[in-house]
Amino acid sequence: MKRIFAPLLLVLAVAICTLLFFRESNAPRSDEVLIKNFDDRKLAYEHLRDLFLADGKVLLIADWGVETPGSVLSVKPPVAELSLIRYDQYLALFKEIGGNVVARSEVGLPEACIYVWADGFAGETRHEAVCWLNQPPQGQVARLDEIEKRSAAANGKRTTVYRHIESNWYLQRDE
DSSP: OHHHHHHHHHHHHHHHHHHHHHHHHTSOOOHHHHHHHHHHTHHHHHHHHHHHHHOTTOSEEETTEEEOTTOSSOBOSOBTTBOHHHHHHHHHHHHHHTOOEEEOSSTTOSEEEEEEEEESSGGGOEEEEEEEESSOOSSBOSSGGGHHHHHHHTTTOOOEEEEEEETTEEEEEEO
16 A cells, blocks of 8 residues: 555645646746846847838737738738748747737737737636837736736726836736
């Protein structure tokens, strides 16, 4: 009995530690970490913004593909709106920044949100992004963790908050 119990106990302990590690490692980043990453890689963020604003017919560019207004699914370039060479430039900037998506809410809208963290699945996904916005957004807060109070007050509705960094740059968190 001892021979079976000890290995089972060891497997259980390893499983619990692994779950705790992944749960903690996928927690949202602090405002300070996000701002430091932005400051350290500001030129890359600006270059990514400039590329995306120039590609005004694209809604989303990610490491898994490109979305345009007429697309049902993300597709890998080349597509009419984006060459493979241009797509590779985006992927290199994502790698430098530590992000994997740049998106806008409408075609031609002068905005670029660069997503650097996500957790969850489907409608329950939470995100963090560094956004360049043409207009100051509603929902500005002093700290991103204020989303917890706002989400509780929203009674299950999706909540988005923004923290101003500088000029037209903002941190964004939603849940």
